[in-house]
Amino acid sequence: MTQVHPSRRSRLAVIGSAGVLALAGSVVAALPAGAAGGCETRNNNTVAKLTDCVTLEGVMEHLEVFQGIAEANGGNRASGTPGYDASVDYVKGRLEAVGYDVTVQPFDFPFFQLRSSSFSRVAPTATTYAAGTDYAPMTYTGAGTVDDGVVTPVDLAGSGLGSGCEATDFTGFAADTVALVQRGGCAFAIKAQNAQAAGADAVIVFNNTAGPLNGTLGAPGITIPVIGVPTALGQELAAAGTTVDIAVDSTSKTSTTYNVIAELPGRTSDNVVMAGAHLDSVLAGPGINDNGSGSAAILEVAENITKVKPENTIRFAWWGAEELGLLGSEHYVGALTPEQREQIGLYLNFDMVGSPNFARFIYDGDQSDFPAPAGVPVPEGSDQIEYVLEDYFERQGLWYEGTEFSGRSDYQAFIEADIPSGGLFTGAEVLKKDYQVPLYGGTAGVAYDPNYHQVGDTIGNVDPEALDTNSDAIAYSVLTLSYDTSRVNSVQGRPVPGGTFEGDPDNRRFRAENPNPAGGGGLHDGHDHGGDAV
Template sequence: MTRTDSRRARMVALGAAGAMALAGTAAVAAPAAAAPGAAQACEKRANDTVAELTDCVTLDGVMEHLEAFQAIADTPENAGTRASGTPGYTASADYVQERLEAAGWTVTRQQFEFPFFQQSSSAFAQVSPDAAPYTEGTDYAVMTYSGSGDVTATAQAVDIAVPPPTAANSTTSGCEAADFEGFTRGNIALVQRGTCPFGQKVTNAQAAGASAVVVFNEGQEGRTDVVQGTLGAPGATIPAIGVPYALGSTLDGDTLRVAVEAVSEFRDTENVIAELPGSTTDNVVMAGAHLDSVAAGPGINDNGSGSAALVEVAENMAEVDLPNTVRFAWWGAEELGLLGSNHYVASLSPEQREDIGLYLNFDMVGSPNFARFIYDGDLSAFPAPEGVPVPEGSDQIEYVFEDFYEEQELFYEGTEFSGRSDYQAFIQAGIPSGGLFTGAEGIKQPYQAEAYGGEAGVAYDPNYHQVGDDIANLDPEALDQNSDAIAYAVLTLGYDTQRVNGMIGKPVPGGTFEGDPAAREYRLSAAQANGGGGLHAGHDHEHVGEEV
C-alpha cells in the first residue's frame, strides 16, 4: 500500500501534533477574497479545463447556496425544515431550478407521490402497578407511519414468546387475525417482533379494537434492543411504538400510557433534473444528491452540502461543450427510503437506462468531523453488497476520485456500498456507480484523526439527523476539497468514460491523472464500515419487515 517514505509514514513519525500540522499544509486552503473581476472571468469563459473549472468552483460559491437553504428553513412557515412534502422542500427545489435555468441548463421536475410522516411529540409510561416514565430513543421508539392518539389502558399480550424463541424459531405474534381471539377491545396490544411486517401486526391489532400497539424485541442474541421500525405506509389510526425485550416482556397486565402526535399521510414531492446536452445522448454522465432534509432540522450537511456543491459545479460548467451529456439530479424523499432515486430509475425505459453510462452520488460532503470516503468500487475494502453485485466499471469511478486526492496529496479511504444512499437504485439497474461521503453517525477512529484532523471517538457528524445540522455544522476544508473533487470527476468523465465503460470521448483538458491503483500513497487501509448518507427509513435504522 503506502511507501515507507510516504506522507502517512511521516505523520506517524511526527505523532498527533505533527500530523495536524502536516494535514494543514497539504489541505486545499480556504479561498481568499476574490480578485476584482474573477467572478466575471468565470462567467465569461467556458471553464472547460480542470484548472479553470476548479478555480471557479469555490467555497464561497458553495456557501452561498447553503446559506440560501438555511434561509429557506428559517422562514417561519417552513418551521426549520426542508423535508420532502413540506413547503421548505418545494422552496429548495425552486431555488435549484432558478439557479440552473439562469445558468443555461434545461431543468425538469419529476413529481411522485410518497408516504409522508412527521412526528411532533410522543410519550410512553407505566402508570400502574408502579409509575415509571420512559425516554424516547433509549426506552422506546415511535414507529414510522404510526397513527396519533393519547391512550391510557391495560397492556394485553398477544401470542408472545417469553422466554425468547431461538434464532431459528421466530415468533408469529400478531401476524394473524386469529392471534387476537379473546382480545379485549380498548386494551393496548403487546406484540412481539417476528416473522411478519410490523404493519401487518398493527393492522390486525387495530381491527381487533386495540387502542395502541407496543412491539417488543424477540430477545435472542442480536434482538434485544429497542425496536425501531416502520409500518411501511400511512394507514394506522392508533399509536404504535417499539421497545426492548427486557422492558416489553414485563408489561403484560400493566396499565400503560402511549401517546403519539404525528402526521402520517400520502403527499406529493419531486425530483429536480437538469441536463447539459453533449455531442451524444447514449452515454449520459449522471450525478446526484438528495435535496431533502429530515423533518427535525434544516439538513445543511445532510444533504445541503452535496446539493449545494452540485449547484456550484453546474453553474460553472454550463458553457462547456462536452462529448457526453451530463445530467444532474436533486432527489426528493431520500430520507424516507431513497424514494426519489428509486422512482426515477423505475420510470426509465430499458433504452433510457442503457443510455446512462455511470452515476456519481454525493450525500454529505462537508461533515464537521470529516473523513474522506470514496465508495469502494473495486471491493478492495468491503465485500460486494449481498445479492447486488457492484457493476463493472465502478472500480474505475473510484480511481477517478483517488487520482484527484493523490494529486492533491490528501488522505482518503474506501466506504461500503451498503444501500444507504441514492446510488442503490443505479447499482441495482447495473449502472456503474461511485461517489464521495464524509461520514454520518459513525465514530471517527484514531488513525482517521491522525490523517484528517478532527477528534477521535466522536461522530463524523455529531448533529446527524438533528436540529443542529445547520449552517455551522460543516467543515469548510472538507467542503472546499470535495467540491473540487466533484468538479474534477464530472468534467473528466463528461469528456471521456472509456476507463469506465469503453465509450471513447476525448481527454479532459488539463489532464487525467490516472495513477496506478497499486501504487497509491494516500489511500488508508483501515477502512470503517460506514456506507454513506446514514440511517434512512426503510434501511438499517428501521425494520420494514422481519429478518429471520
C-alpha cells in the same frame, strides 16, 4: 483554497444586499445578476478554469440559503415539508437563471413525522416511561390519545402463527381497550391491522429479544397509536388489571415530493454522465452537511459549466426522500425505459462532502479495500470512476482512502441497473481513527460528523477545507468524464483540455492505508432502508 473570481464577488454582493426573500410561505434566494467576462459567461472548458470558478464561497452561498430555508420552515428541509419544497424552488430557480431546462419530477412517498409522545401506567402501580429507552412509537404509527386504557393481552402463548398475526387471535377481544402483543411471526403492520380491525384503541408490541423495540409499520395506513416496549416491561403490562395512558402526536400519510433534473447537452446523448446528490434533510434538523453539502457543490458545478460543449451529455440530479429510503433515485431509475437506462454511461454520487471531522473517502469501486457486501453489485467500470477521483487528489497531493461500496446512498438504484457508479463521502456517525488524524487533522475517537441527523447539522457543521477540495474534485470528475468515458465503459471521447493524470492505481502516493479496514472507515449507514421488522 481556491481564489474567489471577481464575478463571484458580484454575485455575493447581490445576495448580500437582497438577502433571502420570503415568498408564499417559503424562502428563495435572489438569483445571480451575472457579470460580463466572469465565471457565469466564460467557457470553463479546462480543469483549471472550471476549478477556478467553482469556489468555496460559491458553495457556501447555496448553503446559507439552505440554512435560511430551514430556519423559515420549522427547522428542516425534509421531503414532504415546506422546507423541502422551498429547496426545490431555489435549485430550480438558480438553474433556470443560467439557462438550464429544468425537469421537476414528482413522486409519491410515505411521509411520517412524530412530534411528541408519552406513555405511562396508571394501575396497578403508577409509572411514567421514558421515550427511547422504555418505549418507542413505531414509524408510521397513527396519532391518538388513550386515557386509562385497559390492557388486553392477545395470544401471548403463541397458539398460532404469532401473537396478533391472525384475525382469530382477536376473537372475543374487548373493543376500546389496548392490545398487548408480542413480537414475532409476522410484520408489525399485520399485528396492528388486526388489532385496529378488532376495535383496539392502541397497540403495545413487546420485544422477544433483549433491548428496546424500535419498529416500523412500513407504510401509512394504521390510524391508532402503536408503540414498542422491551420484553420485561411487556410481561409486566400483561398482569390483570393493568391500565395505561398513551398519547402520540404524529402525521402518517402518503405525500408527494420531487426530484430536480437538469442537463447540459453534449455532442452525443447516448453516453450520459450523471452527477447527483440528495436534497432532503431529516426532520430533526436543516441538513446542511447531510446533504446540503453535496447538493450545493453540484449546483455550483452546474452553474459554472454551462458554456462548455462536452462530448457527453451531463445530467445533474437532486434527489428527494433519500432519508426515507433512497426513494427519489429509485423512482427515477425505475421510471426509465430500458433504452433510457442504457444511455446512462455512469453515475457520480456526492453525499456528505463537508463533514466537520472529515476524512476523504472514495467509494471503493475496485473493492481493493472492502469487498462489497453480499447482494450489492459493483458494475464493471466502477473501479475506473474511483481512479478518476483518486487522480484529482493525487494531483493536489491530498490524502484519501476507500470506503465500502455498500449501496447505502443514491447510487444503489444505479448499480442495481448495472450502471457504473462512484463518488465521494467524508464520514457520518462512525468515529475517526487514530491513523487519520495526521492525514486530515481533526480528532480521533469523535464521529466524522458529530451532528449527523441532528438539529446541529447547521451552516457551522461543515469543514471549509473538506468542502473546498471535494467541490473541486467533483468539478474535475464531471468535466473529465464529460469529455471521455473510455476508462469506464470503452466509449472513446476526446481528452479534456488540461489533461487527465491517469496514474498507475497500484502506485499511488497519497492513498491512505487503513490498518483495520472492516467497515470502510466511515459508512453512511445511519439510514434504515430495511423492510418491516418482525
